[in-house]
Amino acid sequence: MADRDFYEILGVPRTASREEIQRAYRRLARENHPDVNKDPGAEERFKDVSEAYDVLSDPDLRKRYDAFGPDFRRVPEDVDPETWTRAQARARAGAGQARAGAGAGRGGGFGGFGGPEGIDIEDLFGGMFTGRGGRGWGPIPGADQEAELVLSVEDAYRGGRHSITLAGPEGQRQYDVNIPPGVTDGQRIRLAGQGGRGSDGASPGDLYLVVRLAPHPRYRVHGRDIDVDMRLAPWEAALGASVPVDTPGGEAKVKVPPGTSSGRRLRLKGRGMPNPHGKPGDLYAEAKIMVPRHLTGEERRLFEELAKKSTFDARTEADRRNQ
Incomplete structure (x- = not known):
């Protein structure tokens, strides 16, 4: 993951808009979510896609990633991108000359480093080989x-x-x-x-x-978007209703349109995960129609009356909607 480009992971160009990045993420997240894709590598791909989306969907993080590449998390906030680029170019050029000098074997020591044609080894490696009388490694910063x-x-x-x-x-x-x-x-x-x-x-x-x-019994999180089941009684789905839905930020009211079937997703804009640096995610309430496990006598009578009078055919309707 460390060497892979976030744009490559999402399959979008570096000029991609925020909407293009979001569409690519949603498609790849659905394809690779461990609950859907049982391929052993799907979970790792899902994590890669999520990390790439987290960075590229955040304007500030994307700007730093575009400027500094994979090092964007380690570069201090006040470093100028042009200065960083020039320093990296000098380091690469210096390393190339150092290898060439070592291969030629000019002069003493490290293949002629430090001579008029060579490179100052202390300048190239920031004093790594000095300290302790010039023989030791000197102070070494702690590892991340x-x-x-x-x-x-x-x-x-x-x-x-x-x-x-x-x-x-x-x-x-x-x-x-x-x-x-x-x-x-x-x-x-x-x-x-x-x-x-x-x-x-x-x-x-x-x-x-x-x-x-951690896995949650109610919420399914994809990047900053959240999916939650919205349980409906048959009459609420048929007639429409305003029903409460639990969200991580508290209860929300969802207006269910008449004629809602199971699987329909209703979007609550901005009710997903917050984003301190940009646009928050959305919450999607997915309709799940529930029926009584045990009917009262009156409920059974009403359902039987509806069955006699209704011309609705669930199988035909499903086929029509799938066309």
């Missing part, structure tokens, strides 16, 4: 680390401060984490300076918490 953070859909929706305990080489450590509202599966939360320890006084690395949403 990763851990999973499992959240319920409700906690991910609301965000807020959470206390978590993680086990590491030095035993258990407790962290207070400020979770932004609307975090999505696969999103990473950075805890600066909480990663591996540096040596000889060097700065520690960062700890990245990878969000994983």
Whole structure:
């Protein structure tokens, strides 16, 4: 995943609009969702698609990704993209010259590095080979680390401060984490300076918490969109009704049009997962028609009367709608 391009994962060009990115995500998410696709690799593809969508659907993150590529999470906020690009080009050119010098074997030491035709090894590698009298590695920054953070859909929706305990080489450590509202599966939360320890006084690395949403009995989350079942009585579906639907943000009223069949999805715009940096997701209420398991005498009489008088044929209607 680290070397793959997010645009390539979604199958869209770098000039794709937000709507094109969203359409591509929804199609790929449906194809690869573990509940639908039982292929062993589907779950990993679904995670890749979700991470790509989380970045490219967020205007600020997409801007940084376009500027810095796979390094966009590690580059400090105040770095100028042009400066970064020039530095990367110099580093690549320097590395190429270094390999050429080593192959030619000019001069002493590292193949002639540091001579009038070569490269200053200290400048190229930022002093890595100096320190400790020029013989040691010098101070080494701590390594970045990763851990999973499992959240319920409700906690991910609301965000807020959470206390978590993680086990590491030095035993258990407790962290207070400020979770932004609307975090999505696969999103990473950075805890600066909480990663591996540096040596000889060097700065520690960062700890990245990878969000994983726990399975929920009611909600199905796809990126920032949420699906929820909307249970209807037969007469509510036939006549239309206003029914309550639970959402992570509280109860919402859904206006059900007359003639609604099972499987129809009604969209509640902006009632999906929040997005602090852009447009929130949507919530889709999917109709599920329920019938009484045990009928009273009066209910049975009314259903039998309806069966005698109605000309509706469910099989014919289904075939007509599928055409």
